[in-house]
Amino acid sequence: MTIATLSRRTLLQAGSALLASTALPTFAFAQDAASGGRLVVAADSEPKNLNPAIVASNGVFFVASKVIEPLAEASFEGKDGLAPRLATSWEGSEDGKSVTFKLREGVTWHDGKPFTSADVAFSALNIWKPLQNLGRLVFASLEAVDTPDDTTAIFRFSRPTPLQLIRNALPVVSSVVPKHLYEGTDIATNPANVKLVGTGPFKFAEYKPGEYYRLAKNENYWNKGEPKLDEVIFRVLPDRAGAGAALEAEEIQLAAFSAVPLTDLDRISKVPGIKVISKGYEALTYQLVVEINHRRKELADLKVRQAIAHAIDRKFVVDTIFLGYAAASTGPVPKNAPEFYDASVPTYDFDVDKANALLDEAGYKKDANGTRFSLKLRPAPYFNETKQFGAYLRQALAAVGIDAQLVNADSAAHQKAVYTDHDFDLAVAPPVFRGDPAISTTILVKSGTPAGVPFSNQGGYANPQLDEIIAKAAETVDTAARTELYKEFQKLVATDLPLINVAEWGFITVARDTVDNVSNNPRWAVSNWADTALQS
Amino acid sequence: MRLVRNLIGTPEGAIGLGILVLLALVALFAPVLSPGDPLRIAARPLLAPFTDPSFPLGTDRLGRDVLAGIIHGTRTSLAVGIAAALAAIAIGLCVGLTAGFAGGLVDEALMRVVDAFQIVPSFLLALAFVSVIGASVPVVVIAIALGAWADPARLTRAQVLSIRERDYVASARVIGTHPVEIALREILPNALPPVLALSAIIVAAAILTEAALSFLGLGDPNVVTWGSMIAEGRNVLRSSPSLSIFPGIALVVTVVAVYLFSEGLTKTIGRGRRIA
């Protein structure tokens, strides 16, 4: 069936399979969405390894998620916040030692071979567990994957592994790659890591380094009627001002991940034909965090940490640095994770007098210049906002008599200085909350992580009580009990301040009005875009 | 003093020197003209220029006073430009003097190093240097100097070669003056003027390089520079163009002044030589 002959009814049916709800305004367009066409999207990086089964990062997913699919994708309305992809159902055992996945039938790889449970078993045991940056943790105790038939995969764990964790991690850690291309090869250098072969709605067509990635429609996609687009092109635009200009000039139709700077949004939203969308990043919440080196004796003092927390005007950060496209944080779990979020934690209002009083109490009096002590402050260079917050924090600390010297470094140097050499007193970091605190959040505060691990606790903080909660939650199979433990975790972090959570933000998508079905799931930018369409 | 008088005699020199003196005064008295940390958050963000008398040029993204930034930026930009030029000239003079005076193998070896530095694009070198060492004012100065010392070295050597065969040097050698003394007392003062004329060009280039580095995010975050102001303002270029226009104007005026000054200097020296 060609696109042109697709009837309105087929489109509706196809749509309803995934999009049960029409709660989103954009869904109103779904039935009218014209098919075909080429969507050109701004991309700011070119990952050298594009295989999402090995590198589970947003930069890779942005391109690769259209080609290679996970077992399930995040969803606004689906059960457990998931929509089925390659798996149609999943069920955990009582003891937490096995999870059974029912797989989708009639799915073929882009090279024509059938997709079976053997591919899932191979991906899990040979790639996710040993090679993947996040899977290594989530599947740490995965022992075997049984494949009684082609559409059943049973994951067996040596220790109880909470189904809640597996579920929350599925969209990120479960990208399935074809066993027949990887088996018996050196997985890390397999050419398919660049020329992707998957089951997704788009096939990998072409890569011109420094210019673009081209993905072409998969005519045999398992969900008939999708994808809507003929082509998706990721155009490399490394300069941040470039995306906005290209959108206005109609050279591209969409820029995700705040490729258009926040400061330009107000203006560009008034340009006819362009829409600014802040939805679609709910499962990719970034957190603005002040990392603290507890080896500094001043910072080992809780009063000093509380004073710093009181010195930060979160409203200013949200309104001025993020221009309102963020929310103030209360603790280590963002509000976007309602399953875990607990608002009843100690909070720190902006109160310079109180901060000064706390510092006086701690015994660090102001000297003749009004300075109590000096600190080295390293803002992470990855985002404009982290750098700006660094500049703001320096001023906020000056107001309470702490002299912070900013150290700017590029990504590699920052990484080494903070996470390997511990050459910092305060650092500004943007960790990601990935749907479950156990994936990439607890590591920020638990002790015992060796030096050299990025985005982990390298501030020398150790709290046995906190470590115990984290360890217990990792093995608690019962969802309610596990959630309760994480609420305790949040309280403890907010009380003892191993780090200071300042704000949390999602990214902004800017698109031409002609692009339909944008931001209709919580990981939209890194989902498969099967239903995304262009009005003709 | 005669040099200064002659310099003012040329229109270029007079204008250039005038602007530069003004800029130097602004730089010197920056703490008086605009007391306090220019990076402090002083008012509502993105205040338009010419609307609030206490912030005549408005405020930036975070509410920092643009005028204060430009005043203090004069300091950094001039300091970086002059320091980098001084460093480049100093290295260049030493290397050029040594190479020209020692001759032979030393000359050969040093000139190969000069060649090496001349064929490497200096901005690439500065970019690599600053990104790997980390951005701070001294590092930026060294990075710029590293890319700029080769020209003065070559020029000095050429001067030395032409001077060292002259009579007065030969006679000094005959009466047994120590070579180092000859180099410093007889050759250096005579080799200096053309190198100095070159130095003005190096200052201008250094100011522009610093701005370009800051533009790419490789400036020192603890001080204001015009380049970093332009880079900051660039994100709001479309909605608040003034944020990058004012520091841009300051930059252009300074660089023009330095060029004019150097042209006046070249003319003066040229005239002096013709008279001699």
Add this chain to the structure above:
Amino acid sequence: MLLIVVILTFGLLESASGDAVDAYLLSIGGGDATVAQALRQAYGLDQSMMARLWVYVSSLATFDLGWSIAFDRPVLDLILERLPNTLLLMGSATAISFGLGSALGIVAGAKPESAVDRTLSTVSLILYAIPSFWLGLVLSIVFAVQLRWLPTSGIETIASGKEGLARALDIARHLVLPVGALALIYMALFLRVMRSGMAEAWQLDFVLFARSKGLSRSRIVLRHVARNALLPLVTMLGLQSAAMLGGSVVIESIFAIPGFGRLAQEAVGGRDAPLLMGIIVVSAVLVICVNLIVDLVYAALDPRVGASESAG
């Protein structure tokens, strides 16, 4: 000479904080110590500095530029992919700025201190003082976004399937703005050098002689004065080639042109020593070639230049 360049670059990257593995781990959003160890081993980063330098230099002797860590591809391939874009950008910018600059320089220098001369001198001075990134930004906003005459960025229309002449025209359209930004600034430089060369040439004996012979002014301007003033300009071209190659970094970044400068930026960011060294070695070779050509041109222009005097 090239060896010195290589050792310098190598030393610089060695002294850097953070290595290629740090940069890579960061780009994938984290990883543990065992991954880092394994990666360092795979890239030979666990060996001593001297050992790696030796390996690099000896493979360089066989024209092998090594393997890029950040891109996981041969350095030579990467460079050959990007080089044409930069050469095209720099070549056209140089040709235009040289042509226009010398022509305007002749106009200005034909009558030193005239009104035309003063106007051109002032304009060129200001142009030369404008940072290239600033000019690039303004040009792009005016001509690409507001007027939409030209594309905002890129080297050609992506995946257009254009061939032959159509493709060449397409590339030319994309190059107008970046080339314009670079050419305007260098034009100012060439104009100034040409003009001052002409001003000086007026004082030369043979020009005075030609004037006294009563030759027509335009003939003197073109035949004698301009020809003489062209010599320092040609020398300048050689000297500036290194600077221009470096100056394209910012322009390539603003206009998203996949060229040399951007590759260098990526190499530095990724702490990719082989790639950065490859880039620097190749650009050094380029500069040497340009200077060789300049020497030849110089010799052709100036009959006085014998074997003894080099133009470098």
